[in-house]
Amino acid sequence: MPELPEVETVRRGLAPFLVGARVDRVEARRPDLRFPLPAGFAERLTGARIDALGRRGKYLMAALSTGETLIMHLGMSGRFTVAAAGTARRPGDFHFAGAADPAHDHVTMEVTGDLGKARIVYNDPRRFGFMDLAPTEALERSTHFSGMGPEPLDEAFSAAMLKAALNGRRAPMKAALLDQAVVAGLGNIYVCEALWRAGVSPRRPAGRLSAATAARLHAAIRAVLLEAIEAGGSSLRDFAGSDGALGYFQHRFSVYDREGAPCPRCGAPVRRFVQSGRSTFACGKCQK
Numbered sequence: 001m002p003e004l005p006e007v008e009t010v011r012r013g014l015a016p017f018l019v020g021a022r023v024d025r026v027e028a029r030r031p032d033l034r035f036p037l038p039a040g041f042a043e044r045l046t047g048a049r050i051d052a053l054g055r056r057g058k059y060l061m062a063a064l065s066t067g068e069t070l071i072m073h074l075g076m077s078g079r080f081t082v083a084a085a086g087t088a089r090r091p092g093d094f095h096f097a098g099a100a101d102p103a104h105d106h107v108t109m110e111v112t113g114d115l116g117k118a119r120i121v122y123n124d125p126r127r128f129g130f131m132d133l134a135p136t137e138a139l140e141r142s143t144h145f146s147g148m149g150p151e152p153l154d155e156a157f158s159a160a161m162l163k164a165a166l167n168g169r170r171a172p173m174k175a176a177l178l179d180q181a182v183v184a185g186l187g188n189i190y191v192c193e194a195l196w197r198a199g200v201s202p203r204r205p206a207g208r209l210s211a212a213t214a215a216r217l218h219a220a221i222r223a224v225l226l227e228a229i230e231a232g233g234s235s236l237r238d239f240a241g242s243d244g245a246l247g248y249f250q251h252r253f254s255v256y257d258r259e260g261a262p263c264p265r266c267g268a269p270v271r272r273f274v275q276s277g278r279s280t281f282a283c284g285k286c287q288k
């Protein structure tokens, strides 16, 4: 399931084709993804210029010249494929998350931009992803973003903010950090990795962190995200013209999906256990 770093990698991969481009044609092959597509979806996009491609949490946001923003969420299995014919910089077809079965191509967008004509296809076998259109000036008040916590990589996000957001919460650390109102963009993988990096047990009550532990956790969250974005960027650079995969696959985790392997810090075996129905990976020895 794509988390902040994977969505950011997709954003960086798509941006050269989309930013400044004109939308020539849009085809939605079904009326809904996880939710129904907004009324007049193709018509509202066609002819618009894409002025910027941003990200908030796990959402991509394409700001349009029409005053609306196209909001895109990859859900669990969403991916974009770009076919850019005849461009000098990146010839050929390439994918942003491995091979895609065309039966699950749900939305196609043809654009003309600095790199020439490109065909961008949204493919999503499980259809937990979605797209929406909202007025750009009211974006932060839209249902998608109104309750969302701070961006972990913003300068404004501080250890004190993290501590304040966790204060009084009785939930275990793992559940609290998955809550998008505490901090945006984290999912199962990077919560496990950040807690390991900070030496904090996923079972510890979230509301009773010392200032020093909150500072360690804050630094760990940023470090694991930045390293994963860096790994995603490398895979993007190596990727043009190949049929490889982006994101998770080239990135090595310290504890996530490493049950029984030695903890990279203390050598004790990494444990797997279930919290709120999902697997947690942690070191039982050096995470307190």
Ligand SMILES: [Zn+2]
Pocket (backbone or CB within 6 Å): 263, 264, 265, 266, 267, 268, 283, 284, 285, 286, 287
């Ligand atoms: Zn350990």
